Amino acid sequence: MEYTLFEKKKKSLQIFLETQSFTGVQKIAEKIADDFLKITDERPQIVNTLQDTVSIAIGTYGNSELIDSLCKAKVLDAAKLEGKREVYVHKLIDHPCKTGKLLVVAGSDKRGTIYGMFSLTEYFGMTAMNDWGDVAPQKRKLLTIPESYEYYSKEPSVKYRGFFINDEWPAFGTWTTRHFDGFTVKMYDHIFEYLLRMKGNYLWPAMWSSSFLLDGPGMASAELADEYGIVICFSHHEPCLRSSEEWDLVRGEDTKYGNEWNYFKNKQGLLTYWKEGLKRSGHLENMITIGMRGERDSSMLGENSTLYDNISLLKEIIHNQKAMIRECVKRDTDQIPMMLALYKEVEAYYYGDETTEGLNAWDEL
CATH class of the missing domain: 3.20.20.520 (Glycosyl hydrolase family 115)
Structure with a gap:
């Protein structure tokens, strides 16, 4: 089964990011909002309050009340984030504010969170070559994700890349x-x-x-x-x-x-x-x-x-x-x-x- 995150003229995207988030993460959030604009022709609003209109939540372990609470409740696996280098998780969870789902992007550290954010828009068709090779993403009227979606990245085998x-x-x-x-x-x-x-x-x-x-x-x-x-x-x-x-x-x-x-x-x-x-x-x-x-x-x-x-x-x-x-x-x-x-x-x-x-x-x- 697929869960619908976005549907043209029916369901908009909204991104939740806490005010205490790293400034670099906040700036990258603006970039992925631009990514979604290029993919869907609609730019998601970025909000600092978790509300029922939020479809994507972003945070860093140890720097986010939401992510830390999800780990404490065992919704996210803290053992796969705590002390890890540049790791991120994507997981579709039950929405805390309504009936429905929330897509969580969490990083073990600042870089992990940023990689998770860019990986999300890559999942929907964005490419690093958009800027350098004029490779535009395919336009989409519908963005869906499996209802059981859960992905934890591995620590990079090479420390400096x-x-x-x-x-x-x-x-x-x-x-x-x-x-x-x-x-x-x-x-x-x-x-x-x-x-x-x-x-x-x-x-x-x-x-x-x-x-x-x-x-x-x-x-x-x-x-x-x-x-x-x-x-x-x-x-x-x-x-x-x-x-x-x-x-x-x-x-x-x-x-x-x-x-x-x-x-x-x-x-x-x-x-x-x-x-x-x-x-x-x-x-x-x-x-x-x-x-x-x-x-x-x-x-x-x-x-x-x-x-x-x-x-x-x-x-x-x-x-x-x-x-x-x-x-x-x-x-x-x-x-x-x-x-x-x-x-x-x-x-x-x-x-x-x-x-x-x-x-x-x-x-x-």
């Missing part, structure tokens, strides 16, 4: 400059939406000619990513939450940062630069790039340096960066995710050789 906007010129750069006046938050909102619809959670922003933490304008793009639960990480040669283009804006012999992108020659200037970056955006959900390499994919100590010299210098850099991260980054968890990306000119530092121990044998890494 995303992509790097690399080599962005001319195609991507031209597109975002033409439509969004640059690498702004208006553009990244589309990127974030696409990533979340694809069940991603991780992004290296474009970096050839832009600074993610400046071009939002300001930190607007980073703050929106945090609202949506997207983990931001900078590329392989942009440590401690600072972009390479930003360095070019602040460097100089007469500045506190100095002019050389070289730890051996400009240790204090670079430590100051990195520490300020960690203080500025370390409170957001990031994966922090550590290590260092020379400018424009080059080696730092030059051709005449030994493998031992380079590994020793990199160990000192990483040790000091991790000390700053512990000092500056305020997190609820003791585990702050960090990444060392080994590109071609520093790969040898990881493995070492017959006479020189590499980073792979270093306990601190």
Whole structure:
């Protein structure tokens, strides 16, 4: 048997979302309301009171009175949500306010809830390629769901899933400059939406000619990513939450940062630069790039340096960066995710050789 959620000119959709819901979840609720508009030509109203006209209820375990009460009453299985990472449930239940049914979308956390919301409209024909490939959903006058419908997603097997906007010129750069006046938050909102619809959670922003933490304008793009639960990480040669283009804006012999992108020659200037970056955006959900390499994919100590010299210098850099991260980054968890990306000119530092121990044998890494 099928239960009718929506029928053209007969039964409208209405979405319930509590006022204390995460702001990112509230913003995604507006997006799925737009999805339903594209599918049915009618945009659901979003309400903060559970009433008999509500057909879909959305909430996050531990952040929603409704979801927590449904778990306590064993309508939802709390064991499949509590402590789980990025899990969601869809379940058609008896409506608390009337005779009929209520479709519940609940997440174990913020990302789980968002995935559940986008999965719901995908169930009815929406696609992540609507924005990127002009793939419009098929129009529907009737939306139904099995009366016994219940689905719990599994925890993702890969913790961080995303992509790097690399080599962005001319195609991507031209597109975002033409439509969004640059690498702004208006553009990244589309990127974030696409990533979340694809069940991603991780992004290296474009970096050839832009600074993610400046071009939002300001930190607007980073703050929106945090609202949506997207983990931001900078590329392989942009440590401690600072972009390479930003360095070019602040460097100089007469500045506190100095002019050389070289730890051996400009240790204090670079430590100051990195520490300020960690203080500025370390409170957001990031994966922090550590290590260092020379400018424009080059080696730092030059051709005449030994493998031992380079590994020793990199160990000192990483040790000091991790000390700053512990000092500056305020997190609820003791585990702050960090990444060392080994590109071609520093790969040898990881493995070492017959006479020189590499980073792979270093306990601190």
